[in-house]
Amino acid sequence: MNDDFLYRARPPLRRDFADQLYERVRRLPWWMGVWGGYRSRKLTIRNAFLALLIVAVAACTYAVTTPRNVHVDGFGWVQEHRGQRTLYAADSWNSSAPSVPSSPPSLVSVEVADEMLDGRLKFPTWVPEGYQLVNSGLRPPLIPSHWDTLVTWRREGSADGQGDLILYLRSQGIPPLEGHEESYVEAPRHRWEEVHFRNVTAILVKGHFDWRSMPPLEEWQDGKFVIRWSDDLGYSLHWHEDGIAYLLETYDRGLLPQELIKIAESFR
């Protein structure tokens, strides 16, 4: 069994199913699912009042909680805009910011996430020259088992993914720094070292798990799984601060570990 087998074992898709579904979906009225739920309700004074109340509450909530756009301007988070539900790089300085679906997952701004975490959230005030913020969709910290938020910077001129610097954050169900399969830092001991900054102890991991190809069966040794690591896949830094787990990860081989630590030092 290998990658190729797992792709080949997929059952074929029936042509008539594909065609029938396409026709069925196209025949669905456009308003279905939008107004369908409301059509069966009677128009009464009570229902009309409730509808108005809901609209008023929604409008007030939107006005009060509308998130802002923030972006890194070389050395810090300096720009804010009100008026959009999700947070992306501002169009004025980066028109190639990737689109993120409005739903799901629902995203909130840096500030809203910070408020949800009682002001404990920290972000870098410095990233190396040439890096641009390309994605800062933050998931609300509601899913305990997942890394909650995701911010990506990309080195100018790099291929998609190759020059990325990614910040993951997690506020619930925080795993230990080492030796836990959820924590990512499942690296062999000789692959990581402790580093210190701002009274924080962090784990600097050299290389990454090499997922580019599946290893042979022999990597199971004495019934124990042995992870294959690659040195040429960049560094990552993992630490805890004020009850939040931070994982700064890069596949950019041009980014030095000292720079990664300097970014972490700049978190405010």
Added chain:
Amino acid sequence: MEEHQWEELYRTLLPRVFHYFSYRVGSIPQAEDLTATTFEKAWRSRWRFRGDEDGFARWVFGIARHVAADYFRKDGHVTLALEKARLVDEHPSPEEYAQTKDDFERLTILLQKLSVRERELIALKYGAGMTNRAIAEVTGLSESNVGTILHRSVNRLRLLWKEKE
């Protein structure tokens, strides 16, 4: 979204979504039902989507994951249902068809031995043909974590497959 865009995306994504469900639930009829539900939901709420083609794929798979979660929650399907589904396709030869059917059924039994999360990642990777980066974006796991879990899961499947032989 224009209709011609929808048609193109539908043709591209339909097999991927169907294969995702077939690996998740292990049943062809159920996979077809869930695929239909997903695309109906996507069509009804397509006005909510804004973005490019990649974004649309992530959005559709977000819907698909919710549909799968509903399926397992509402119907109490905690294990995969292996059904002797009749596979129909115009292209494969009878031999190829028989081999694929046999492989899929064996694989479905082995997938039951994985955790829900491992199965989901296998379905996204090998069913839907997504990259580790795309899976990380859809699931909220880190890219490295996705790679590690997939690596471990495939090795486990490989061992189980060997034991069966």
